[in-house]
Amino acid sequence: MPVAVTLPGPAPWGFRISGGRDFGKPITVSKVTEHGKAAAGDLRPGDVIVAINGESTAEMLNVEAQNKIKQSPGQLRLQVER
Numbered sequence: 001m002p003v004a005v006t007l008p009g010p011a012p013w014g015f016r017i018s019g020g021r022d023f024g025k026p027i028t029v030s031k032v033t034e035h036g037k038a039a040a041g042d043l044r045p046g047d048v049i050v051a052i053n054g055e056s057t058a059e060m061l062n063v064e065a066q067n068k069i070k071q072s073p074g075q076l077r078l079q080v081e082r
Contacts, residue, residue, distance in 0.1 A: 002050065007041045007076040013069060014038040017049065020062030026050075027057045027065045029080070043078070051079035 007013055014036020019025035029047040032038045049057050052068045054077065060068070069076060 001082060003047075003080050003082055005038075005041050005043050005047075005078045005080055007037045007043075007078070009072065009074045009076060011070060011072070011076075012036070013072075013076055015043055017062070017065060017069070020057075020065055021059055022061045022063075027060060027062070043080070044082070047080040047082060049078055049080055051077075053077050054079075 014033035015029050015038035016031040017027055018030040019028045027049045029043055029045055029049065032043055032045055051057060052065060053072060057065055
């Protein structure tokens with residue numbers, strides 16, 4: 001079931017990702033920092049990120065996803081599958 005997670009900016013967002021097209025795996029939240037913005041926004045380890053600010057992650061390399069997250073202005077909008 002897709003879940004929309006919106007985190008108030010600016011970075012740091014308080015989570016790490018793994019996966020990407022270069023790894024042959026979906027972009028997944030690998031770690032959430034305790035008391036960080038991601039934890040407050042109910043992002044969880046194991047959540048699969050299907051879109052970053054409305055852009056599909058299906059064909060993204062890991063570094064592309066990281067850059068999109070890092071360069072997110074104001075707020076970060078994630079669509080995740082639990």
